[in-house]
Amino acid sequence: MVERRKLKKVSLNIPASAEDIAALELGSIVFLSGVVYTAREGVYKRVLEDREQIPANLTAVSNANFHCSPAAAPDGKGGYRIGGVTATASFRFSKWMADWLDLTGTKIVIGKGGMSADDYKTVLAPRGAVYLTTVGYGTGALLGRGVKGVRDVLWLDEMGIAQAMWQFEVENFGPFLVDSDLEGNSLFAEQGELVNQNIEKLYEGLKPPALHRYGETGDRKKEVI
Amino acid sequence: MISNQTIEQAAYEIMGRAAIDIPDDYLSGIKGMVNTEEGDLSAFVLGAMLENYEAATEDRRPMCADTGLPRYYIKVGNEAKFDGGFIGLERALRSATARATHDVPLRPNRVHPLWRTDHNNNCGLNSPEVEWSFEPDADWIDITTVHKGGLFGSDYRMLFPGDGIDGIKRFFLDTLIAFGKRGLACQPAIVGIGLGGSKDICMVLGKQAACLRTVGDKNPDPKVAELEAELKELGNSIGMGAMGFVGSSMVVDCHIECGFTHTGGMPISIHTFCLSSRRATARLHADGTIEHRTDPQWFTPYMRREGIEWSNDASSKKSA
Known part of the structure; x- marks a missing residue:
């Protein structure tokens, strides 16, 4: 077994306070207790573009938006059985985030794979918000264990299980890793830079193929998101 | 004669097994990587995944909520006899998919590409995919499901x-x-x-x-x-x-x-x-018994045949 640095572990209550959020460090492991809500493209479109109302008490209950679709099914008793819980890739939701954070007062965004470093600097950090990434991906069973109940679900009939807005009561819900802080730094970007240092060497001596392709980047140091 | 009900039952059972239990070969591979990984963050992630596999099996809960696009690979022995014919078999696969989606539960991931219509059962146009292959001198049917994002x-x-x-x-x-x-x-x-x-x-x-x-x-x-x-x-x-x-x-x-x-x-x-490499196989024998495993044994010598005739002796033909 090789020697490795031990990562810092933090437990947070939701709604999270400004102080708690300010204290989060890149690469720390986070577990959450309280209520987290799901919202992705379906909810963002419905609220921000079609002007439907969000639940009036949302901000008081939860300031953590999970980019997630649960594996869930009705339990036959008017409630729901939540199986696995895993995030979906967040970069696709970039265009809605500024308006969504302004409208809801959300301070913690949770998802898969982070958002661009630019989004952290210009959208999340200025609004006092940070990004937590799920781990793996994904630890669906561990996260499913952390969900203790469904507090509410909105637009289930109209949008289906995957896109509906779920409010989960959670306890010791995790693990997540802190990807961004209030200065707009990004763990993924920092790690990506380190990986990039090795890339040129990998391609040394390999001749390019005869037929080229149109593409948005031929620079492997760039990301495709 | 393999009954339609046996086919449906086996196809349903492997949906749950695939979603919940990580195959041993993949698990051993990840355990080996945890021991040699020097990156602290990467090693933490692998450790969390190992915990996750255990939690899934203990709770009988899908290891990943993105239960992917559930699909089937079918290998039919040339001597296999089953009632309902191929149409009956395909109908059983659809019915098993719909039942498993509700019962496991799997995420109803299948939607129309344009209208995003969701039948909430992972069935729809060309879904689930069913790929067919055949095996000489065999009277069984192998049904494999794969759940991949x-x-x-x-x-x-x-x-x-x-x-x-x-x-x-x-x-x-x-x-x-x-x-x-x-x-x-x-x-x-x-x-x-x-x-x-x-x-x-x-x-x-x-x-x-x-x-x-x-x-x-x-x-x-x-x-x-x-x-x-x-x-x-x-x-x-x-x-x-x-x-x-x-x-x-x-x-x-x-x-x-x-x-x-x-x-x-x-x-x-x-x-x-991916890290949730989900596959499960059932072999339906001629006497109606069902055997479960995680190795699909898909690429048989017959599948990799190169000539007009073939041999089941794997060493008898090589390209190199």
Whole structure:
């Protein structure tokens, strides 16, 4: 077994306070207790573009938006059985985030794979918000264990299980890793830079193929998101 | 005679097993990688995944909520007798998919590409996919299900013979680096490569190589097996681990399947079967008994036949 640095572990209550959020460090492991809500493209479109109302008490209950679709099914008793819980890739939701954070007062965004470093600097950090990434991906069973109940679900009939807005009561819900802080730094970007240092060497001596392709980047140091 | 009910029951049962229980071969592969991974973040991720597999099996809960696009691979023995015929078999597969989606539960992931219509049962136009193969001198039916995500980590390119192994290596690196960043490919993965064939078969072979061969399995052509090993090492030397963090855990194993192709071309496809590599197989015997396993045993000597006639002796024919 090789020697490795031990990562810092933090437990947070939701709604999270400004102080708690300010204290989060890149690469720390986070577990959450309280209520987290799901919202992705379906909810963002419905609220921000079609002007439907969000639940009036949302901000008081939860300031953590999970980019997630649960594996869930009705339990036959008017409630729901939540199986696995895993995030979906967040970069696709970039265009809605500024308006969504302004409208809801959300301070913690949770998802898969982070958002661009630019989004952290210009959208999340200025609004006092940070990004937590799920781990793996994904630890669906561990996260499913952390969900203790469904507090509410909105637009289930109209949008289906995957896109509906779920409010989960959670306890010791995790693990997540802190990807961004209030200065707009990004763990993924920092790690990506380190990986990039090795890339040129990998391609040394390999001749390019005869037929080229149109593409948005031929620079492997760039990301495709 | 294998009854329709037996087929439906087996197809339903493997949906749950695939979603919940990580196959042993993949689990051993990840355990081996945790021991050698020097990147602290990447090692933490692998450790969390090992806990997650245990939690899934203990709770009988899907290991990943993105239960992918559930699908079937069917191998029918040439002597197998089953009632309802092939139409009955396909109907049973759809019914099993719908029941399992509700009962496991699986995420109802299947929607119309344009209208986003969701039947909430993972059935729809061309869904679930059913791929067929046959086996000589056998009276059983093998039903395999694979649950694989579908957004990131696959690519196709037409290379030419002159591009050679360099071209293959470059495309391999391109795909792993592009989709490895931030862990979009959910690595470390079983990387499947389709080489040759027509474009469509090139994609099919690569996907089958990723999803239907186990960690540790080698291509029977020794030169292809050598390339598999070389590419695995190349992938793990990128400097990237789980979630795109600094590390060495990128490729749990690399499998290549070849198909005879156009004399002017060398098409290649790459597929990554993720940290939740979900597959389960049931063998339905002629007497109605069902045997479960996690190795699909899909690429039989008959599947890899090269000539007009074939032999079940794997060593009797080699391209290299």
